[in-house]
Amino acid sequence: MVRDDRYGELGKRFEQYLLEGIPALKEAGYNPFAFQGMIRASGGVRTAKQLLASAGDTSYGFAKLWEKGKLDASVEFAVCLPWFKELFTDEELERAAFRLTEHRFDLSRIDDVPVPDWHAAPTPAPPAEPTYRQRVEAEEAAQRSRPATTTALTAEAVRSAVFRSLVLERAQGRCENPGCGHPGFHVIGRNGQPVVEVDHVHGLGDGGPDHPANMVVLCPNCHAVKTRAQDAEVARLKALLAGIARQQHETAMAGTSSGR
Structure with a gap:
């Protein structure tokens, strides 16, 4: 026995x-x-x-x-x-x-000697998720290989869905304007996604790059202020957000998380 x-x-x-x-x-x-x-x-x-x-x-x-x-x-x-x-x-x-x-x-x-059935092989660790830096660099390489930067029908600059996703994750879906009337604005919409908008600090039409270093997350109100406020206020807000976008991007690039 x-x-x-x-x-x-x-x-x-x-x-x-x-x-x-x-x-x-x-x-x-x-x-x-x-x-x-x-x-x-x-x-x-x-x-x-x-x-x-x-x-x-x-x-x-x-x-x-x-x-x-x-x-x-x-x-x-x-x-x-x-x-x-x-x-x-x-x-x-x-x-x-x-x-x-x-x-x-x-x-x-x-x-x-055959491995017995009861001896479970170690479960392989899941592959590490790519870091923010790796994802940015991969998208930059993909963009360089694309033949055109505008669509034939609309002549609008092609926006990177990857960069948009990265910026949303980087900001954790919250408004990045420190002067926001609702600090840390974070509302979930009917689709389960944050009710915020990814905006280019310097617009693509003005020559601004489609790149996370030029992108921020804004709540609908702050986005409207940046778009429709008086010129002096728009200029002030753009200067503020440009610094935030660069800082957020540089911090994420130096880190090891994927922004999630």
């Missing part, structure tokens, strides 16, 4: 592995009677630890297995299996591997 509750479920599986190998040993002409008694008395993991800590270089059972060319059925072999290693100390693992290699056993044979 499988025991070794002290070492949890993995300890039980290790003991089961040892016990399942005994019939093949008997067929090979070796009856590990004493070994079975140790498992019944102490459990599989403690038995392995006791054998590894024995004063001699090898146990009687290990020597018999070596004579029969069956070291892949030894406790030392089981200890070295990747899915059981956490049950043992570094010293125990080194001793098990040393005993095998000293008897000219090829440790690469461990790689031929």
